[in-house]
């Protein structure tokens with residue numbers, strides 16, 4: 001992927017070859033500016049690559065997007081401030097053509113329940129905490145039952161405690177449906193906790209330095225952090241990230 005720069009083109013991603021297994025949770029880590037968000041935007045057909053292509057279940061990303069199989073969650077929840085939590089989750093269903101208001105509401109309520117926001121349906125975004133707003137964004141992303149959820153630093157703005165709560169909620173959601181997740185983060189511990197595999201990117205131009213399988217993903221016991229496997233994996237990832 002190249003972008004036009006000041007008089008010359010800037011190569012942002014080079015030689016990217018990546019396979020994301022269906023139903024896996026895969027994270028992408030790398031230094032700031034190495035092209036993580038650009039990679040996500042290409043995969044989800046928000047921008048077209050200068051060269052190369054993306055195939056998802058044999059489909060182009062354009063076709064996949066047309067069938068509304070992607071879900072997105074960004075760092076900022078990006079909710080409509082003048083709509084309630086319920087209305088924010090309902091909106092994609094309305095846009096998709098679900099005519100029955102009662103069916104839309106029922107579905108939106110169900111999704112807000114899934115992210116543990118029962119009782120907050122009529123709250124406006126300004127009346128919710130950052131973690132709650134992010135939960136509404138996740139419920140909204142799940143509203144049209146995506147198969148492939150793309151998350152760009154979704155918990156970056158949250159405090160540690162809320163972040164951990166969100167991790168467990170996300171894992172429960174991921175386990176309860178057939179969902180493939182591609183998750184961009186700056187946090188190695190977050191990537192190690194959530195993922196089956198971690199894609200480590202190198203900067204300028206952005207390349208894939210390694211794809212590291214996680215030895216013991218999603219172990220809730222905090223004692224895991226004291227284990228030899230965990231320490232070895234953190235060290236391996238740190239080394240890969242800092243290699244020149």
Ligand SMILES: Nc1ncnc2c1ncn2[C@@H]1O[C@H](COP(=O)(O)OP(=O)(O)OP(=O)(O)O)[C@@H](O)[C@H]1O
Nearest residue numbers: 003004010012030031032033034035036037038039
């Ligand atoms: N539309 C664009 N036009 C020109 N350059 C762009 C454009 N989008 C991204 N870039 C450049 O591509 C590079 C990669 O940006 P990208 O946002 O993908 O990195 P990132 O790894 O997600 O960064 P961060 O971790 O800081 O969010 C940056 O140098 C950025 O300036």
